[in-house]
Amino acid sequence: MRPSSLNPLFASAQSLSGIGPRLILLLKKCLALPPGVTEPRVADMLWHMPTGVIDRRAEPELAAAVPGTIVTLKLRVLKHKAPPRGNKKAPYKVTCEDDTGRIDLVFFHAERKFVEGQLPVGEVRYVSGRVEKYGEALQMAHPDYIVPPESRNELPMLEPVYPLTAGLSGKILLKAQRQALERVPEVDEWQQADWLGARHWPDFRTALTRVHRPLDAQDVSNGAAPWQRLAYDELLAGQLAFALVRQTSKIDRGRQISGNGNIRRKIEAALPFSLTGSQRTALGEIADDLAAPHRMLRLLQGDVGSGKTVVALLTMAVAVEAGAQAALMAPTEVLARQHLETIAPLAEAAGLRAALLTGREKGKARDAVLKHLASGDVDILIGTHAIFQPDVHFKDLAVAIIDEQHRFGVHQRLALQAKGNNEDTNVLVMTATPIPRTLLMTHYGDLDVSKLTEKPAGRKPIVTKAVPIESLERLIERIRVQLQEGAQVYWVCPLIESSEVVDLAAAEERFAYLRQLFGDQVGLLHGALAAKEKDETMSRFEAGQIKILVATTVIEVGVNVPNANIMVIEHAERFGLAQLHQLRGRVGRGTRESFCMLLYKAPLGETAGKRLAMMEETEDGFLIAETDLKLRGGGEILGARQSGTPGFRLADIPGSDQLLAAAHDDAALIIAQDPMLTSSRGQALRTLLYLFERDDAVRLFRVA
């Protein structure tokens, strides 16, 4: 349970005065909310960090006020001068003075009543805003603040500036932020005193206060102590949550599975190739994990085409040899189906019973699969998200494999794991996108990692060329020659605008064009097609009846047609490197020389130019991933957008790598010394976990 002292922070932001149903909608646009949260809460306000400050601390007398600067003035109101009737353009002027001079406060389109109320003649007001020189006179147009002396301290002398959205004023946000700050309770310190001391980091509440009510312009900088401390808090919460999950999954005595190798031997004998060295190594690591008393949580990382599917199959075979079941989950239906097609003949040769479960299996067919699954008559299940449905029960699920993990969130991984009888299911996550270590740590904590570093023998390099769209006709002539030699082509048309419809139009248009040239050798594949049509098109492409497959990015993940050797990507400048690499990986799988043609529309931006040049230079997925990270920042690689993995809100700052590494080690140490978080620091750390909403993962494993 969340400590009750934190409850005020998790109330709706509507509980702040001044925030009603209309503003809550604007806040929703403007604040970064974690997935699943539909209404901004007080905490979300607190994590909305300023981007700078307006310094109002200059309090000159009028004679010394510097035009063009922001000042706070103490003024007596002398007289009001309304614009002449009928002249809407003329401003409303209020003349004020101090002992050294006069100034006109100027209001355009002002409501007379309002101005009169703000600035009653004869009274003193503190006024803050930008002074200007107008002819010889001083003036200030639309002061930012006008307050009576008794409210002087409401005037923010260092005013934090926040990212806003149309219709939401900084003043309103600031007022809400101040109330939000008042809700922050005193908490016991969860960081170690010497660690804080060495960095001159303040306590949590002070840190938040400094950022939202700065005493110094530096306070809102993301390199300064207050922000750094908060970033570290967020990172530590994440690392600690992972460490806890991981600890529990290891402590939970996983089942020890080790088969006799019978099924694996049969599968290997049926393979038309022998395994690569790194496939063998990975399989060895996996077998060791499965045989060990703890639960497996392993990431299998292998570039596109490195042969992960076979590793998955042989891993599942271990479960079956031990008398249990296994599941393989793919992110798309096309891919799930293709996995089944690849696996079915091998499974048959080895006497494995495989079944498919996607959103499309319905009615009787689905019932039959569910029945066989529950009775143990199906050994391995291949499917999509459909596997998560609550009425899917295994007799004894021992191994769960998730392919192309970046499409799924961590929660789904946990959900699949929970399909096992005792939540002791071993999990293998497979990804084609090389994930740099820092990202691995932020998204998964400490998974064990196996890597497929070798490509299967006989692969030829893929010749990659960036060409302007103007050269389309020349390209088509070359393709015509290639087709006569038996080549097959993927032709990808990307999302032009972020709308399915427009995306589709681009693909359809290209399809129509190519169809004129090549007739019915051209096929079209996109997300909006009925599932059956998708399958049909895909299998006609696999059978070589379709020579050119025009597609939206639905083919991005995992499709395997070894004879296809040309990849054409339109608007390549719009893709990220990781995605280009994934797409390119669809070719170069057979014996033909392979090509990847990156069509772009000139002129290329700097980043886009670098990306395409990088693609021409290398096929090294890891190098590409790292460069991608540099060029566009982290989230994209894991496809955070698709999976909705919560990003960091405070720690998304330059230099957070080092903080992350420290948080990682810190978390490991904490768990080693206080695995159940029962010490007094442990108790404080629980509060930290709740504060950053990392309690879910923890609760799932009944540790909290």
Ligand code: ADP
């Ligand atoms: P990915 O790692 O991208 O999922 P796949 O598992 O789809 O790669 O494998 C790509 C292709 O390589 C498939 O046609 C597969 O049969 C083939 N393959 C896998 N392992 C080997 C190997 N050891 N030797 C030769 N070909 C292999």
Ligand code: MG
């Ligand atoms: Mg694959």
